[in-house]
Amino acid sequence: LEKLLGSSFVRISKSALVNIRRISHVEASFNGTMELVMKNGVEEVITRSYRQQFKERLGV
Secondary structure (H helix, E strand, O other), rough: HHHHHHEEEEEEOEEEEEEHHEEEEEEOOOOOEEEEEOOOEEEEEEEEHHHHHHHHHHOO
């Protein structure tokens, strides 16, 4: 599925793929977790196992 969706999408957990263009902002908390907020208001947690891949795709 990831290959079909293309480079605009990135996996953030085993159960979630997000469109990079639809991310409003990303919030980092003091305990090391990261949460992203989509432009439509949906909030998702970026799991530890996908955090590094997410950062690399966004160039952070």
